[in-house]
Amino acid sequence: MSHFTKQVEENYLKALFKLKSREIKKVNNIALATxxxxxxxxxxxxxxxxxxxxxxxVLPDKSIQLTETGERKAILIIRKHRLWEVFLVDKLKYKWNEVHDLAEQLEHIESDDLVNRLEEFLKFPAFDPHGDPIPDKNGKIKLNATIPLNLGKKGKTYTVKSFAETEDAFLDYLTNINIQPGTKITVLDLYEYDGSSSVQINNNKLHISEKVAQNILVQLKK
Amino acid sequence: MSHFTKQVEENYLKALFKLKSREIKKVNNIALATxxxxxxxxxxxxxxxxxxxxxxxVLPDKSIQLTETGERKAILIIRKHRLWEVFLVDKLKYKWNEVHDLAEQLEHIESDDLVNRLEEFLKFPAFDPHGDPIPDKNGKIKLNATIPLNLGKKGKTYTVKSFAETEDAFLDYLTNINIQPGTKITVLDLYEYDGSSSVQINNNKLHISEKVAQNILVQLKK
DNA sequence: ATAATATATTTGGGATACCAAATATTTTTC
DNA sequence: GAAAAATATTTGGTATCCCAAATATATTAT
Known part of the structure; x- marks a missing residue:
C-alpha cells in the first residue's frame, strides 16, 4: 500500500458521507465523480x-452506500475536521470562513489519541465554527433538527444553526451578507418562480437565491 | 504533479539537511538511501x-548538497516540525519523547500563515521539547554551542542541551535513564576501548555507550 | 597494479491513482 | 417501443514513487 492510499481513501469516504447527508436521491458513480x-x-x-x-x-441499482465500517470512518474524519476548525478559529484566531482548506489537511493526521487530546484541550466543543455538530469519539452525532431556509414559511423568523456547504466562495458570501450561526432571519417573501426569497436580517432587507437558501440551515425561533 | 509530490520532496530535503548537520563526511547517494x-x-x-x-x-565528486533554496525549504520544514512538537507537549500534554511521529505528519501541513500563527500562539518558543532551536520565519537558527557528551572531559559537569537523534527508541531510553534537556551530567570515566563512559546523574552512577553519548549534546556547566 | 570492495548508474518492472475515449447498458422521452 | 440521453464500464494510457538486479565506475587493500 502506498504511503498516501489512506488519505485518498479518507477523501472518498468523506465525500460519500457528505453527499449522503446532503441529497435525498441515491448517490451514484456520476454524482460522486462530479x-x-x-x-x-x-x-x-x-x-x-x-x-x-x-x-x-454497491447496491443492485448501482447506488453507492457506505458500510457501517465505512460510515464510522467517515464520521471520525469529520470529527477531526471539525475539531481542527475549532482550534484554528478559537486558538489561532482565524475567521470561521478561512479554515476549511486547512482543516481539510489536518483531518488526515493519523492519531486517535491526538484528536481526543485536542478535543479535551478545546473543552469538548459541541459545534464547529460553522455550527455543525462535532461527533464524539464513538462517532455519535448530536442532532440539531434544522430545515434549509428555502423551506421556511413567509413571515416566520428563524435562527441560523449551520450550513450545508463549506466552500470558501459560499462562506465568503455569507460573511458579506452578515450571516453566521445565531443570526436571526425573517422570511418576508418566497418567489415560486425561481425559488428565491426576500428576507430580513437585522433591519436589512435582502434577496437571496434558492441555492443559497438551501444551504442555510435554520430552526424556528422560539 | 501528484498531490503528494510535495510531501515526498520535503522528506528528501529534510533528510539531506539532517544528514549534513549530523555527519562530517560528504553525503552521497548510498548514505542518503541508507x-x-x-x-x-x-x-x-x-x-x-x-x-x-x-x-x-550534485558535485563532481558525487556528493549531494542542498542549494540555498533547498536548504531554506528544509529549515522551514524543521521549523514547522519543532513548533508542532512544542504544541503537542505544552498544550496537549504529550511527553517530549512521544511527539516525534506526530510532528512528522504535522510538518507537512501547507500554510506559512498557519505556522506563524502557531508560533505566536505558543509565545515564540526558542527551543523545542528536545532542546533543539526553532528557526525563525526567515529561516534563521539561533546557535546553541554544544558538544556531544562523548567528547566531554573526565571530572567535568555538563548541562544537557539537546539531542542529535529523535528516534523513539532513543528518546525512550533517555526517559528511562532520566535524561532530558537541563539534566546535569558529570563525566566520571571514559573508556577508550569501546568509547563508552561512566557518568553521574543526580547521584546515580550510570554506564552509557559511545553511541548514546554521541547523541547527547551538552554544554559545560558554568 | 590487480583483485576486492564500495559506490554509481542503468534497465526493466510494479503499485497506486488518475484520465480520455470507446463501448455497453439503462433510463427517459416521445 | 424506438430514439435520445444518461449512466456504467472497459480499454488503453500517463505520472509518480518505488524496487531488484545487472552493469559500470571508483576506491581501497594487498
Whole structure:
C-alpha cells in the first residue's frame, strides 16, 4: 500500500458521507465523480477497491452506500475536521470562513489519541465554527433538527444553526451578507418562480437565491 | 504533479539537511538511501528531479548538497516540525519523547500563515521539547554551542542541551535513564576501548555507550 | 597494479491513482 | 417501443514513487 492510499481513501469516504447527508436521491458513480471532480472511471475503480475492503457497498441499482465500517470512518474524519476548525478559529484566531482548506489537511493526521487530546484541550466543543455538530469519539452525532431556509414559511423568523456547504466562495458570501450561526432571519417573501426569497436580517432587507437558501440551515425561533 | 509530490520532496530535503548537520563526511547517494531506507536507484532518480528544480546540487565528486533554496525549504520544514512538537507537549500534554511521529505528519501541513500563527500562539518558543532551536520565519537558527557528551572531559559537569537523534527508541531510553534537556551530567570515566563512559546523574552512577553519548549534546556547566 | 570492495548508474518492472475515449447498458422521452 | 440521453464500464494510457538486479565506475587493500 502506498504511503498516501489512506488519505485518498479518507477523501472518498468523506465525500460519500457528505453527499449522503446532503441529497435525498441515491448517490451514484456520476454524482460522486462530479462532486469529487474526478473521472467516473477513476471513481468506479476506487469503489471496487473500497468494496473489497468492506468500506462501501454497491447496491443492485448501482447506488453507492457506505458500510457501517465505512460510515464510522467517515464520521471520525469529520470529527477531526471539525475539531481542527475549532482550534484554528478559537486558538489561532482565524475567521470561521478561512479554515476549511486547512482543516481539510489536518483531518488526515493519523492519531486517535491526538484528536481526543485536542478535543479535551478545546473543552469538548459541541459545534464547529460553522455550527455543525462535532461527533464524539464513538462517532455519535448530536442532532440539531434544522430545515434549509428555502423551506421556511413567509413571515416566520428563524435562527441560523449551520450550513450545508463549506466552500470558501459560499462562506465568503455569507460573511458579506452578515450571516453566521445565531443570526436571526425573517422570511418576508418566497418567489415560486425561481425559488428565491426576500428576507430580513437585522433591519436589512435582502434577496437571496434558492441555492443559497438551501444551504442555510435554520430552526424556528422560539 | 501528484498531490503528494510535495510531501515526498520535503522528506528528501529534510533528510539531506539532517544528514549534513549530523555527519562530517560528504553525503552521497548510498548514505542518503541508507538513512531514508530507500533503494539507491530511487534516490538517484529523485536527486535528478530535485536538481532540475534547483533544490539540490550534485558535485563532481558525487556528493549531494542542498542549494540555498533547498536548504531554506528544509529549515522551514524543521521549523514547522519543532513548533508542532512544542504544541503537542505544552498544550496537549504529550511527553517530549512521544511527539516525534506526530510532528512528522504535522510538518507537512501547507500554510506559512498557519505556522506563524502557531508560533505566536505558543509565545515564540526558542527551543523545542528536545532542546533543539526553532528557526525563525526567515529561516534563521539561533546557535546553541554544544558538544556531544562523548567528547566531554573526565571530572567535568555538563548541562544537557539537546539531542542529535529523535528516534523513539532513543528518546525512550533517555526517559528511562532520566535524561532530558537541563539534566546535569558529570563525566566520571571514559573508556577508550569501546568509547563508552561512566557518568553521574543526580547521584546515580550510570554506564552509557559511545553511541548514546554521541547523541547527547551538552554544554559545560558554568 | 590487480583483485576486492564500495559506490554509481542503468534497465526493466510494479503499485497506486488518475484520465480520455470507446463501448455497453439503462433510463427517459416521445 | 424506438430514439435520445444518461449512466456504467472497459480499454488503453500517463505520472509518480518505488524496487531488484545487472552493469559500470571508483576506491581501497594487498
Amino acid at each position: 462532486y469529487m471532480e474526478l473521472n467516473p472511471a477513476t471513481v468506479l475503480e476506487m469503489m471496487r477497491k473500497l468494496a473489497d475492503k468492506n468500506l462501501v457497498q | 538513512y531514508m531506507e530507500l533503494n539507491p536507484a530511487t534516490v538517484l532518480e529523485m536527486m535528478r528531479k530535485l536538481a532540475d528544480k534547483n533544490l539540490v546540487q
